[in-house]
Amino acid sequence: MAQIGSSARSSVKGGTFAGLGPLLMLPSWVVIGFFLVLPVILMLVYSFLTKEFRGGVIWEFSVNAYDQFFFNRGLFGDEAPTIEWTYINIFWRSIWQAGLATVLCLFIGFPTAWFIATRSGHSKSMWLFLITIPYWVNLLIRTISLKFLIRDTGPMNTWLMSWGIIDQPIHIINSNLAVQLGLFYSYLPFMVLPIYASVERYDFSLSEAAADLYSTRMETLRQIIIPVVKPGIIAGCILVFVPSLGAFLAPDLLGGSKTFMIGSLIEEQFKGNAGNWPFGAAVSMILLSLVLIALMFYARSQSSARKATRAAD
Amino acid sequence: MNTAVEIENVTKRYGDVVALSSVSLAIEDNEFFTLLGPSGCGKTTLLRSIAGFEQLSQGDIKLFGDSIVDLPPNKRPVNTVFQHYALFPHLTVADNVGFGLQRQRLPSHEIASRVADILEMVQLGSYADRLPSMLSGGQQQRVALARALAPRPRLLLLDEPLSALDLKLRQDVRVELQQIQHDTGITFIFVTHDQEEALTMSDRIAVMSEGVLQQVGTPRQIYEAPDNRFVADFIGDTNLIDVQVTQVLDQCATCVLPGGASIACNNMAGASVGAGHLSVRPERVTLGPVDGSALQGEVSRLTYLGTDIHVTVALSDGGKMDVRVQNSDSAAIPQPGSTIGLYLDIAAARLLVD
Ligand SMILES: Nc1ncnc2c1ncn2[C@@H]1O[C@H](COP(=O)(O)OP(=O)(O)O)[C@@H](O)[C@H]1O
Numbered sequence: 001m002a003q004i005g006s007s008a009r010s011s012v013k014g015g016t017f018a019g020l021g022p023l024l025m026l027p028s029w030v031v032i033g034f035f036l037v038l039p040v041i042l043m044l045v046y047s048f049l050t051k052e053f054r055g056g057v058i059w060e061f062s063v064n065a066y067d068q069f070f071f072n073r074g075l076f077g078d079e080a081p082t083i084e085w086t087y088i089n090i091f092w093r094s095i096w097q098a099g100l101a102t103v104l105c106l107f108i109g110f111p112t113a114w115f116i117a118t119r120s121g122h123s124k125s126m127w128l129f130l131i132t133i134p135y136w137v138n139l140l141i142r143t144i145s146l147k148f149l150i151r152d153t154g155p156m157n158t159w160l161m162s163w164g165i166i167d168q169p170i171h172i173i174n175s176n177l178a179v180q181l182g183l184f185y186s187y188l189p190f191m192v193l194p195i196y197a198s199v200e201r202y203d204f205s206l207s208e209a210a211a212d213l214y215s216t217r218m219e220t221l222r223q224i225i226i227p228v229v230k231p232g233i234i235a236g237c238i239l240v241f242v243p244s245l246g247a248f249l250a251p252d253l254l255g256g257s258k259t260f261m262i263g264s265l266i267e268e269q270f271k272g273n274a275g276n277w278p279f280g281a282a283v284s285m286i287l288l289s290l291v292l293i294a295l296m297f298y299a300r301s302q303s304s305a306r307k308a309t310r311a312a313d
Numbered sequence: 314m315n316t317a318v319e320i321e322n323v324t325k326r327y328g329d330v331v332a333l334s335s336v337s338l339a340i341e342d343n344e345f346f347t348l349l350g351p352s353g354c355g356k357t358t359l360l361r362s363i364a365g366f367e368q369l370s371q372g373d374i375k376l377f378g379d380s381i382v383d384l385p386p387n388k389r390p391v392n393t394v395f396q397h398y399a400l401f402p403h404l405t406v407a408d409n410v411g412f413g414l415q416r417q418r419l420p421s422h423e424i425a426s427r428v429a430d431i432l433e434m435v436q437l438g439s440y441a442d443r444l445p446s447m448l449s450g451g452q453q454q455r456v457a458l459a460r461a462l463a464p465r466p467r468l469l470l471l472d473e474p475l476s477a478l479d480l481k482l483r484q485d486v487r488v489e490l491q492q493i494q495h496d497t498g499i500t501f502i503f504v505t506h507d508q509e510e511a512l513t514m515s516d517r518i519a520v521m522s523e524g525v526l527q528q529v530g531t532p533r534q535i536y537e538a539p540d541n542r543f544v545a546d547f548i549g550d551t552n553l554i555d556v557q558v559t560q561v562l563d564q565c566a567t568c569v570l571p572g573g574a575s576i577a578c579n580n581m582a583g584a585s586v587g588a589g590h591l592s593v594r595p596e597r598v599t600l601g602p603v604d605g606s607a608l609q610g611e612v613s614r615l616t617y618l619g620t621d622i623h624v625t626v627a628l629s630d631g632g633k634m635d636v637r638v639q640n641s642d643s644a645a646i647p648q649p650g651s652t653i654g655l656y657l658d659i660a661a662a663r664l665l666v667d
């Protein structure tokens with residue numbers, strides 16, 4: 001009976017949409033092809049071309065860009081290759097900076113999301129709206145305003161000194177901390193919104209059940225709340241970490257020369273006369289590969305965890 | 314017998330809503346105690362106050378002699394079976410059941426053996442490694458029960474634990490729950506809005522309405538000797554007849570029925586001269602000839618119930634009476650439209666004041 005029913009249903013569906021199916025998919029294929037696949041292929045191709053001075057490329061195959069990234073062959077390119085640490089260090093520093101910014105976003109974003117999700121209906125939407133308001137303003141302008149706020153003679157230091165809390169300006173600008181603050185400020189909503197969505201769905205009777213079973217508040221947070229809202233936390237972390245890794249506005253405007261990050265490195269290759277397009281493309285490809293590998297490892301750990309619980313079935 | 318829980322003059326307000334109004338109640342150790350009342354009468358609020366999830370507006374709650382109102386929920390030796398189970402979705406059945414034991418810092422081998430024992434008791438031994446989402450409603454309900462029993466609380470609170478199960482399963486679980494309560498000797502406070510559930514399972518029942526305790530007693534007392542109209546009407550079916558009490562002498566009241574017949578009643582919840590109400594269960598009314606009957610009416614409707622026939626009789630004064638006739642006695646089943654006499658079992662008719 002059930003089989004007859006379901007096959008009848010699917011044939012109706014098939015009859016209606018059989019011809020339309022591929023057509024309906026078309027817009028998304030166009031978007032993905034045009035804005036995702038094509039640029040990445042273009043980038044891949046460019047990374048294997050020869051650079052032309054003053055920007056642009058010569059259409060000639062070359063692995064120079066990758067070679068330049070990983071190996072040092074001396075000033076004139078005639079020495080035995082040694083590992084080139086400059087760019088690897090920039091990568092490492094960027095990962096570190098983006099990681100700290102993500103942690104900062106998590107520690108501020110989680111309580112914020114929790115607070116919003118536990119408000120009643122009307123004030124909930126108001127808080128969500130307030131969180132997103134700054135993002136109506138261009139990122140460049142926001143980053144510059146942050147620079148104004150935290151510089152040595154800016155309002156933050158002036159007020160703190162006039163209230164007698166400090167007697168010397170806190171020197172933040174041009175430091176790692178300034179960059180992290182900038183990244184934090186740029187991407188906080190990307191942390192808040194997915195966590196908010198998770199907490200919104202969280203069943204608070206689970207917390208009561210935990211307390212009923214002798215959990216302290218900290219134990220409830222660690223053993224129940226965080227594991228249950230984990231999908232939102234991970235989504236938030238990815239959404240903050242990935243763009244932070246490639247960010248260039250915050251490091252350019254708030255950091256000094258010592259806080260150079262991947263984003264700035266890439267940006268430099270495509271800007272002005274000093275650029276090197278194949279090298280910029282190669283750095284982008286390396287960054288992309290790193291992110292994809294990390295996401296793949298994460299996806300695999302998730303699916304194997306799911307498989308483990310299903311195996312118990 | 315020891316008193317397990319003493320609820321003293323407990324009041325709980327939410328703004329203007331009075332969820333509990335001066336409730337006082339003593340629950341004995343080892344008792345299967347039921348809170349019964351319609352939805353919204355404050356049963357959950359009372360249970361949550363005992364568990365520690367609600368701050369009382371007034372009053373005190375004592376557990377085995379000691380006040381617990383200042384203790385947070387995690388410090389109270391009380392466990393709860395939540396209405397929608399509240400199982401931890403990311404933990405296996407075994408980890409759910411062992412959760413309380415882990416928080417009590419028991420050694421892991423002891424946790425493992427106790428979890429295994431208790432899963433055996435609720436017949437879920439082979440489901441230890443599953444996640445709650447892979448279980449049926451009945452199985453989830455038993456995990457919730459096992460999880461609350463595992464730490465061996467002195468008091469178990471159950472908030473309508475059977476309401477999400479289908480009828481057949483509900484009847485099986487009733488028996489199982491009683492058995493578990495009997496075997497473990499843990500005091501149970503069981504919340505339900507289902508009077509049949511309350512009557513069949515409980516040692517004693519507290520009937521509540523709109524935050525006020527109406528009556529506490531054994532199932533039999535509640536059913537046969539209700540204190541007021543609310544209890545009489547809420548537990549089972551009853552006929553409430555408005556009567557005039559003309560005289561009260563030595564626990565015997567003279568009542569005048571609407572038709573003018575006068576009867577003497579000595580089963581009463583207090584009586585004074587004036588208006589009163591006589592509660593008579595449908596199975597305590599018999600049908601007979603009009604002559605010599607206390608009340609008369611016309612049979613307006615017969616409802617077939619299998620074991621019984623439900624007869625609705627329209628009284629001459631506009632009221633109606635429900636009567637149950639056993640299906641075994643076909644001669645006693647009247648014809649619709651016929652005029653008939655009603656005979657009340659006076660010993661089982663209860664006179665109520667309010
Ligand atoms: N958190 C709350 N805020 C406001 N009113 C509440 C709250 N919890 C319960 N109430 C009110 O208290 C009364 C009793 O509720 P409850 O104890 O849940 O009843 P029951 O469990 O008997 O159905 C209801 O009128 C309900 O609306």
Ligand SMILES: [Mg+2]
Nearest residue numbers: 353356357358
């Ligand atoms: Mg309730």
